Amino acid sequence: MLKANQNYLKLPGSYLFSTIAKKVAAYKEANPDRTVISLGIGDVTQPISPAIIKSLHDAVDDMSSKETFKGYAPDLGYDFLRKAISENDYKKRGCDIAEDEIFVSDGAKSDSGNIQEIFSESCKIAVCDPVYPVYVDSNVMAGRTGTYDNGTEQWSDVIYMPCTADNDFVPDFPKETPDIIYICSPNNPTGTAMKKDALQKWVDYANEHGSVIIYDAAYEAYISEEGVPHSIYECSGARTCAIEIHSFSKNAGFTGVRLGYTVVPKELKDADGVALHGLWARRHGTKFNGAPYIQQKAGAAVYTPEGQREVKELVSYYMENAKTVKDALKAQGYAVYGGVNAPYIWLRTPEGMKSWDFFDMLLEKASVVGTPGSGFGPSGEGYFRLTAFGSHENTAEAVRRIKEL
Amino acid sequence: MLKANQNYLKLPGSYLFSTIAKKVAAYKEANPDRTVISLGIGDVTQPISPAIIKSLHDAVDDMSSKETFKGYAPDLGYDFLRKAISENDYKKRGCDIAEDEIFVSDGAKSDSGNIQEIFSESCKIAVCDPVYPVYVDSNVMAGRTGTYDNGTEQWSDVIYMPCTADNDFVPDFPKETPDIIYICSPNNPTGTAMKKDALQKWVDYANEHGSVIIYDAAYEAYISEEGVPHSIYECSGARTCAIEIHSFSKNAGFTGVRLGYTVVPKELKDADGVALHGLWARRHGTKFNGAPYIQQKAGAAVYTPEGQREVKELVSYYMENAKTVKDALKAQGYAVYGGVNAPYIWLRTPEGMKSWDFFDMLLEKASVVGTPGSGFGPSGEGYFRLTAFGSHENTAEAVRRIKEL
Numbered sequence: 001m002l003k004a005n006q007n008y009l010k011l012p013g014s015y016l017f018s019t020i021a022k023k024v025a026a027y028k029e030a031n032p033d034r035t036v037i038s039l040g041i042g043d044v045t046q047p048i049s050p051a052i053i054k055s056l057h058d059a060v061d062d063m064s065s066k067e068t069f070k071g072y073a074p075d076l077g078y079d080f081l082r083k084a085i086s087e088n089d090y091k092k093r094g095c096d097i098a099e100d101e102i103f104v105s106d107g108a109k110s111d112s113g114n115i116q117e118i119f120s121e122s123c124k125i126a127v128c129d130p131v132y133p134v135y136v137d138s139n140v141m142a143g144r145t146g147t148y149d150n151g152t153e154q155w156s157d158v159i160y161m162p163c164t165a166d167n168d169f170v171p172d173f174p175k176e177t178p179d180i181i182y183i184c185s186p187n188n189p190t191g192t193a194m195k196k197d198a199l200q201k202w203v204d205y206a207n208e209h210g211s212v213i214i215y216d217a218a219y220e221a222y223i224s225e226e227g228v229p230h231s232i233y234e235c236s237g238a239r240t241c242a243i244e245i246h247s248f249s250k251n252a253g254f255t256g257v258r259l260g261y262t263v264v265p266k267e268l269k270d271a272d273g274v275a276l277h278g279l280w281a282r283r284h285g286t287k288f289n290g291a292p293y294i295q296q297k298a299g300a301a302v303y304t305p306e307g308q309r310e311v312k313e314l315v316s317y318y319m320e321n322a323k324t325v326k327d328a329l330k331a332q333g334y335a336v337y338g339g340v341n342a343p344y345i346w347l348r349t350p351e352g353m354k355s356w357d358f359f360d361m362l363l364e365k366a367s368v369v370g371t372p373g374s375g376f377g378p379s380g381e382g383y384f385r386l387t388a389f390g391s392h393e394n395t396a397e398a399v400r401r402i403k404e405l
Numbered sequence: 406m407l408k409a410n411q412n413y414l415k416l417p418g419s420y421l422f423s424t425i426a427k428k429v430a431a432y433k434e435a436n437p438d439r440t441v442i443s444l445g446i447g448d449v450t451q452p453i454s455p456a457i458i459k460s461l462h463d464a465v466d467d468m469s470s471k472e473t474f475k476g477y478a479p480d481l482g483y484d485f486l487r488k489a490i491s492e493n494d495y496k497k498r499g500c501d502i503a504e505d506e507i508f509v510s511d512g513a514k515s516d517s518g519n520i521q522e523i524f525s526e527s528c529k530i531a532v533c534d535p536v537y538p539v540y541v542d543s544n545v546m547a548g549r550t551g552t553y554d555n556g557t558e559q560w561s562d563v564i565y566m567p568c569t570a571d572n573d574f575v576p577d578f579p580k581e582t583p584d585i586i587y588i589c590s591p592n593n594p595t596g597t598a599m600k601k602d603a604l605q606k607w608v609d610y611a612n613e614h615g616s617v618i619i620y621d622a623a624y625e626a627y628i629s630e631e632g633v634p635h636s637i638y639e640c641s642g643a644r645t646c647a648i649e650i651h652s653f654s655k656n657a658g659f660t661g662v663r664l665g666y667t668v669v670p671k672e673l674k675d676a677d678g679v680a681l682h683g684l685w686a687r688r689h690g691t692k693f694n695g696a697p698y699i700q701q702k703a704g705a706a707v708y709t710p711e712g713q714r715e716v717k718e719l720v721s722y723y724m725e726n727a728k729t730v731k732d733a734l735k736a737q738g739y740a741v742y743g744g745v746n747a748p749y750i751w752l753r754t755p756e757g758m759k760s761w762d763f764f765d766m767l768l769e770k771a772s773v774v775g776t777p778g779s780g781f782g783p784s785g786e787g788y789f790r791l792t793a794f795g796s797h798e799n800t801a802e803a804v805r806r807i808k809e810l
Binding site: 282 | 406410411413416448450468471476477478511514519524585615616658662675676679681688690
């Protein structure tokens with residue numbers, strides 16, 4: 001009997017950003033005269049920088065002539081890119097990550113959704129609350145999360161680690177031991193980042209308990225403070241307990257270009273001594289066909305001196321927005337978090353307002369779109385996310401409108 | 406306890422093409438003076454054609470300026486591409502496929518590996534034997550295939566449908582009813598194609614038995630004969646029983662560019678009436694972030710008049726190779742199949758030679774690489790695949806060397 005994957009049917013409602021998109025579309029149709037400014041979805045707005053554009057053109061030219069044409073890329077990534085990543089993102093920072101521990105992909109979202117597949121269905125996951133929905137939803141689809149409680153908005157077999165102003169947005173160790181721990185730092189959605197000593201404690205915990213940490217470092221380029229690690233492999237012992245996921249979306253503006261990578265160290269093993277490196281390689285080889293040559297050349301350009309300079313400028317551009325929003329909201333009396341090591345501002349809604357009510361109010365009265373904190377989990381209720389990814393002009397205008405509320 | 410996905414551990418050995426790559430590398434190292442010609446992996450060798458190169462450059466330019474920059478693509482594909490596909494690949498052929506039934510992806514391999522995920526683990530699959538390994542391996546990873554028998558080289562819970570010269574490479578209906586039926590036509594690896602009446606019988610069978618057909622049409626552009634359907638939706642009733650997967654790799658040479666699409670009609674439902682369209686959309690939205698804008702613009706260029714002309718030329722180029730190989734092998738007395746509606750030549754090994762022995766002999770004596778038929782399944786034993794994807798020069802040289810054997 002043909003039967004759909006019953007786990008999919010357990011997923012409540014639709015994906016957070018789809019819901020927002022629908023609400024915004026309805027609002028625009030009802031108010032064609034108003035200009036809506038979106039500081040909602042974490043999508044970049046500034047163009048790809050010149051050194052990277054040049055490498056994209058060069059790579060396209062390579063595809064146009066028989067001598068330089070490239071067919072199937074190596075499943076795990078071109079050596080030139082894996083080498084650049086290993087050198088720049090790891091060895092320069094004193095992290096011992098080899099080229100062949102780096103798996104190039106079409107983006108961090110695919111990797112963070114697919115990585116759970118190499119683990120048994122019996123593994124228990126722990127996530128921060130609030131959390132990037134992909135970690136949980138991809139585990140729901142795999143049948144790893146039990147049943148959904150509409151009241152608590154939580155899954156029976158997921159360990160939730162609340163991250164709120166009360167614990168400075170750093171998760172406490174859970175009572176129950178998880179097998180797979182998702183940590184995103186700098187964090188989406190809270191915009192806060194773990195210090196090295198806090199992360200080291202989690203690495204020690206994982207090694208002690210035989211857990212694996214899926215470390216999402218997508219926002220690493222936004223770190224501005226000392227003492228905040230750029231990679232989990234800065235912590236000692238991470239090679240035996242951590243997988244790290246990286247994106248080119250937020251440093252180089254590749255949200256529409258699509259490129260990312262994941263690190264699986266060779267020492268990382270399950271309780272039976274099975275090396276996870278080989279499993280992830282097998283998944284890449286079977287269900288993926290390599291990231292495009294054109295994109296991988298663009299990724300390599302990010303690591304050239306010009307690329308590095310341009311990427312820094314891009315990050316600075318967005319971080320100016322973060323400062324603009326944070327300062328203005330603070331001056332208005334909002335409690336505001338994040339925005340220093342991440343392109344997200346996490347604010348407390350005023351007067352205990354529900355997150356979605358604040359969303360509706362902001363859209364209705366200011367024509368500004370943000371993301372309701374509760375969309376990221378129950379502990380996000382009463383919070384609201386604004387991104388720093390707008391243009392300077394739009395961000396300034398959004399802030400002006402919020403001031404007038 | 407952290408446990409790896411035990412299904413992965415059941416996979417025997419490594420992926421067919423990795424094994425070939427290793428053998429070839431070893432041969433090259435031992436014989437540095439010989440020029441190896443590969444007619445093995447189905448990878449194209451000719452450059453991307455001018456109209457598509459232009460659209461790639463234009464799309465890169467779009468990414469370089471603020472006004473035309475594109476961030477996240479719509480998860481399911483840009484409307485401009487979905488519309489072009491719907492018009493050209495379907496409506497022009499009298500197939501009723503709407504734009505929103507088309508899901509754009511980073512390639513047919515990803516889709517053919519991932520599509521099984523929307524079905525229950527309890528579903529039973531049927532595959533042709535020989536078969537493109539991804540269909541089986543992706544189901545092994547999902548725990549749908551039972552145990553592997555090293556003797557028969559078959560999985561206990563997979564229904565195998567032998568396709569050999571004895572049945573003209575068209576699968577017979579199996580004794581046991583499958584839930585999911587994989588059909589690839591024009592076929593990889595046999596190079597043969599099903600006629601419309603034969604495919605219509607399979608569509609009727611699937612509708613009668615409540616099965617779904619996963620129809621891989623990656624080689625559709627190579628069809629040269631009348632009466633061979635370009636889409637399964639040319640058969641009546643296919644909208645209620647078929648998913649179709651397409652590639653831009655083999656018509657436009659996108660193996661390294663990466664673009665494909667999958668059609669899931671809205672009427673397609675499981676036994677409980679669950680529409681599969683929504684499930685595939687949910688997977689795209691959760692574990693994929695859209696195909697790159699640059700690639701989608703290139704895909705749209707394939708459907709312009711210049712693009713169509715160039716793609717036809719490219720296909721003709723490779724089909725000349727198919728003819729060269731087929732004619733030469735026939736003249737040598739080989740029994741040869743395929744090569745008329747597909748870029749693959751499927752030959753009987755001489756004197757009952759094992760496929761891998763023929764591989765070793767061909768590599769050793771002619772420095773020509775092909776693919777052993779048994780690598781695609783037990784019924785491929787005694788057969789051998791050569792591709793038409795080489796250059797004219799290499800193909801002619803390979804044929805010359807084979808003649809001298």
